[in-house]
Amino acid sequence: MIKALLPSLAMRRLLPEQRRRAAPWIIGLMTFVSLVVGVAGAVALGAIGDLGRSAEGRWSLQVTGTPAQAAQAEALLRGSAEVTSVQPVPEAEVRTTLRRWLGPGADTLGLPLPTLGEVTLRPGANGEALAQRLEARVSSARLTPYSRELAPLLGTLESLATLVIGLLFVLAAALAAAVTLAARATLDANRQTLDVLHGIGATDDQLLSLVQRRIALDALVGSLAGATAAILVVVAALIPARGLLGGWGGAPSLSPIAWVLLALLPLLQAGLATLVARRALRQALTDSP
Template sequence: MKGALFPPASMRRLLPEQKRRAAPWIVGLMTFVSLVVGIAGLAVLGAVSDLSSSAAGRWSLQVTGTPADAARAEALLSASPAVERIARVPEAELRRTLGAWLGPAADQLDLPMPVIAEVSLSAAGDGQMLAQDLARQVPAARLTPYSAELAPLLTTLRGLAVLVAGLLVVLAAALAGAVTLAARATLDANRATLDVLHGIGATDGQLLSLVQRRIALDVLAGSGAGALAAVIVLVAALIPARGLLGGWAGGPALAASGLALLALLPLVQAGLATLVARRALRQALANVI
C-alpha cells in the first residue's frame, strides 16, 4: 500500500507536473458543500431530539366552558396522582399573544378567552386515560399532549433530515464521478510518457501507483481546503445564532457531532475518492497499454 501511494522519487520525476488541475477545486467544492449540508442535518436532528424530549410528559389543558368548568377540570387533575404540576396561563398573556396575531382588532373584538393550562405528568402517568376521564366529567375541557401538537413540525424536520442524507449520497456519487473523470484526464495527458515507461519495462502496478499518487495528493489538498473553508463559514454563521441554536437545537450536542463530522468526513471522502480513482485507472490502463 505504501508503494502504491509513494512510488520512488526517480519514477515521480518522470511524470511532468501540471500547473493547473481541476481535481483539487472539484474535490474542495464537494467537501465544502458536504460539510455544510451535514452540519445542517445535524442541527435538524438536534432540534428533533430536543423538541421530543421537552414535550415528553407535558400536556395542554384547554377549557372553553364557564369558569366553573375550568375549576372542576383543574380540581380533577390536581386530585390525580399522575399529575405533578398545573400552571394556568394568565389571561393577559393570552390576550397579548392574540394581539400579536390580530393587531389592534384584538382589543376591539373583545373575544372570550379560553382557560389554558400546562400540565406536567409523572413518568408513570397515563395521559390518555386521564384525558378520557376528564372528557367524561367535564365535556368543555380537553387535554392534549404536546407531542401531538408538535407532530407536524417533527415530521417535517425528520423529512428534512432524510433529504440531507440523500443529498450527501448524491454528493458522494458526484465526487466519485468527478474523480474518475480527473483520473482518466490525467492518464490521457500523460499517455505518451506512460507508453515510454511501459516500453522500458515498467509494470502496470508501477504506472498505476505513479498516476494514483498525483490523484491522491489532489484529493487530499482539495479535501483539506474545502474543510477549512467550511469551518470558517460555519463558525462565522453560527456565532451570531449561538443563542438560537443553544436554545432549541441542542447547542452542545451539535458542537460535538459537528466536530466529529468535520474531522471524519474529509478523510472519508479522500479515501473514497482515492479508491475510485485507483479502480478507474486500473481499468483505463488495461485498455490503453
C-alpha cells in the same frame, strides 16, 4: 493501498508535475457543499431530538367553559397521581399572544378566552386515560399532548433530514464521477511518459502508484480547502444566528457523534476520491493496449 501512494522518489521524478489541475477544485467544491449540507442535516436531527425530549410528558390543558369548570378541571388534575405539576397560563399572556395575531384591536373584540395550562405527567403515566377521565368529568376541558401539536413540525424536520441524506449520496456519486474523469485526464496527459516507463519494464502497479499518488494529494488538498471554507461559512452564518450551538436561545444542539462525523467528512471524501481514482486508473491501464 498506503504503499501504493508512496512510490520511490526516483519514480516520482519521472512523472512531470502539472501546475493546473482541476481535481482539487472539484473535490474542494464537493467537500464544501457536502459539509454545509451535513451541518444542516445534523442541526435538523438535533432539533428533532431536542423537541422530542422537551415534549415528553408535557400536555396542554384547554378549558373553553366557565371559570368554575376551569377550576374543577385544574383540581381534578392536581389530585391525580399521574400528574406532577399544573401551571396555568396567565390571562395577560393569552391576550398578548392573541394581540400578536389580531393586532391592537383584539382587546376590543370581546372574544371569549379559553383557560390554558401546562400539565406535566410522571414518566410512564397513561395520559390518554387521564384525558378521557377529565373530559368525562368536565366536558369543556381538553388535554392534548405536546407531541401531537409538534407532529407537523417534527415531520417537516424529518423530511429535511431525509433530504439531506439523499443529497449526501448524490454528492458522493457526483464526486466519484468527477474524480473518474480527472483520473483518466491525468492518465491521458501523461500517456507518453507512462508508455515509455512501461516499455523499459515498469509494471502496471508502479505506474498506477505514480498517478494515484497525484490524485490522492489533490483529493486531500481539495478536501481540506473545502472543509476550511465550509467551516468559515458555518461560523459566519450559523453561530451569530444562534442556529448551531445548544443553549443559545433554545437552539438545537449537535450530538458528539454528529461532530465526529462532520469532522471525518473531509477525510471520507478524500478517501472516496482516492479509491474511485484507483479503480478508474486500474481499469484504464487494463484497457490500454
